[in-house]
Amino acid sequence: MADNPMLKFVGKGQAYPEKRAADDRADDFLEISRSFILDKAEEQASRCSQCGVPYCSTHCPLHNHIPDWLRLTAEGRLREAYELSNLTSTMPEICGRICPQDRLCEGNCVIEFSGHGAVTIGSVEKYITDTAWKEGWVEPLVAGKPTGQSIGVIGAGPAGLTTAEYLRAAGHEVHVYDRHDRAGGLLTYGIPGFKLEKDIVMRRVQRLKDGGIVFHENFEVGRDATLEALRDKHDVILIATGVYKPRDIRAPGVGAPGVVKALDYLTASNKAGFGDAVPEHEDGTLLATGKNVVVIGGGDTAMDCVRTAIRQGAKSVKCLYRRDRDNMPGSQREVANAEEEGVEFVWLTAPIAFEGTDHVTGVKVTKMRLGAPDASGRRAPEPDPGSEHTLEADLVIKALGYDPEELPKLFGADDLSVTRWGTLRVDHKTMMTSVDGVFAAGDIVRGASLVVWAIRDGRDVTEHMHRYLKAKAKVAGERVAA
Ligand code: FAD
Structure with missing residues (x-):
């Protein structure tokens, strides 16, 4: 019988990629951890116990198929591992770098509880997607059959970019508005390079631009257009503006x-x-x-x-x-x-x-x-x-x-409801705000949170927006027919 490639946690100890020495890394803004090499990634992935109820996956907001892509990695099937991890996340190499894994997947790994030290999931995730980029396995974004419908996304952080990607793939015309001169939200201008080097973020943004998503940078909604003006221009709007009012x-x-x-x-x-x-x-x-x-x-x-x-x-x-x-x-x-x-x-x-x-x-x-x-x-x-x-x-x-900025005032939209914390109030069944056809996702709904939750919200809101657009297209079609 062939040797089981998994369950090696007793014989093989937990290992993270080597960290650069403190005095070396204190002089630059490059990431502090080196990458795994192939053998090490396979070895660390092989420590997974493939438990029946994978708590790592349950505790990942994206419910990534972690045990499955760990197994594929351990078997040397790296491209398939990447494809599987890419199915549930728009930016796995970013999550691999900056998710607080100790509180999410790794913190809930069964072998952590048995005292063997969690599988180093984040480092494997980073390794497989970095390899995919290097090997050219990351496919370009290809727009689906044109629907003739147009989406306006306000905010180019992880929530907005995730929705933009999925809706473009579904064939819609997508415009992203951001007040900064570069897209990425806090991935670009909040989180420092020593946690997340900027070319990693820009590479993702460029893929979206190449896929036909139109970016309007240096465009501040409230200053350069009202919400109403954008509603007139697009069939549906997503607000994903994050939270930027500093507590004093x-x-x-x-x-x-x-x-x-x-x-x-x-x-x-x-x-x-x-x-x-x-x-x-x-x-x-x-x-x-x-x-x-x-x-x-x-x-x-x-x-x-x-x-x-x-x-x-x-x-x-x-x-x-x-x-x-x-x-x-x-x-x-x-x-x-x-x-x-x-x-x-x-x-x-x-x-x-x-x-x-x-x-x-x-x-x-x-x-x-x-x-x-x-x-x-x-x-x-x-x-x-x-x-x-x-x-x-x-x-x-x-x-x-x-805390959130005062969006109703900023956007000139008094009918935009907020909670008592100032976050946007959405219907949790549809993720739509109090304004018809205007959806919201990410920190502006949750309050300051995590990148992985912004991606999850961006993924979830896509489904709701898509359904709304289909219903709108059907009504328009019936009107034409009548
Ligand atoms: P954002 O990333 O904030 O993006 C919102 C975008 O909307 C911005 O680009 C902004 O310019 C744009 N925008 C806002 N208002 C307007 C307007 N009126 N018109 C046009 N555009 C507008 N999370 C982690 O998981 N790991 C970490 O290590 C981590 N580190 C962090 C470090 C810092 C310093 C900060 C502040 C946060 C950190 N977070 C971290 C949290 C994480 O960055 C956020 O939860 C996440 O970025 C939220 O995504 P978002 O898309 O909702 O909003």
Whole structure:
């Protein structure tokens, strides 16, 4: 009987691709992990136990067929592995790089629970799709038979791009509007290159452009057109604009020069990475070089800021978080990477004032202690009296999360309903907003979330939009016939 290629988790240990040394990677914005080589990808895939109920797949928002493509990889059938993984995801190589696998597929892998260490699913996913690109297995986007119907997608992030791809493949004319000069949303201008190199994103965007999707860059809905004007132009609209209103701190001195917003800081850095002229780098306002940097926040955005500051050559980088390490929302993997690169985490500490007259010179902070659990179930931090002190700072980056912008006002569309959190209210059976023919997906519906959820929403909303368009075409056909 042929040897079973799978279930090798007892004999073969868990391995991730090698990470570049911290002092090497702290000088550039290239990804920190090297890729698997073929033998290693096959070996790691062969550790999968092929369990009857694959929790990895259940806990993947896309329900990727993980055990099946791991098996194909272990058998050396890489092209089929790629084809299968591509069936459920529009950007598997991106998810392989930036999904928090420790909380999703890998965190729920059965062999993780049995103490053998999860299959390194994300790294295998990245490997098979990178190989597909290299080998030319990634097919061009081919538009289906023309339907004569036109779609307007507002927002070129992962949600909007996913819908654009699927609806183009179904034969519709697709126009994507984005206020930035490049598509990709937070994949392009939020997430730094050391987590996701930009040519990986641009390669995906180019494939969509080559497939006939029309991109209108530097086009801000609200400034360059109202929602109504786009509705007149297209048969159906998708709003996938993400969430961009930064949460602020209420403390004296918060408006001082040198206290900046995380996304402004990261966007400037990503633009510089593309080789663009960045005035805020030239005048130093959004550059950490030679500065004592304090980043406030404990989520993934804060982690991206501290690690960017290291790469820009900051004198010191501190991350302030009001809870402790166990209660932070950001990924532990990213904290470990940041610590290796020289970031100092100041746990249980919150800002109470920003010092300096012409420019920030320091952050006055208080120590915090954890009290009783709050409504979210996490222990609420409370100030520890008498513990106030000042941390030296010439650049303070606020990374406290994002809320939705006021879309009804921005889009000139009072009939667009929102929830009490400001996210767009959709009918969950159809994903349509309160405005007929206007659908919504991604962070603007969920609130700040994950790339993989944006892709899932983009996939789901496609079905609803397609059904709506078919019904619309049928009514139009009946009218002509009558
Ligand atoms: P977005 O990606 O935000 O795209 C929305 C697009 O709409 C943008 O391009 C924007 O320019 C455009 N837009 C907005 N308003 C208008 C308008 N009026 N007119 C025209 N265009 C408009 N998730 C992960 O899974 N892993 C990570 O490692 C990770 N890291 C992150 C790091 C940072 C710094 C941030 C901020 C988020 C991170 N996330 C991460 C979250 C993830 O990026 C988002 O959940 C995801 O990008 C949401 O996709 P989206 O398509 O809904 O919106």
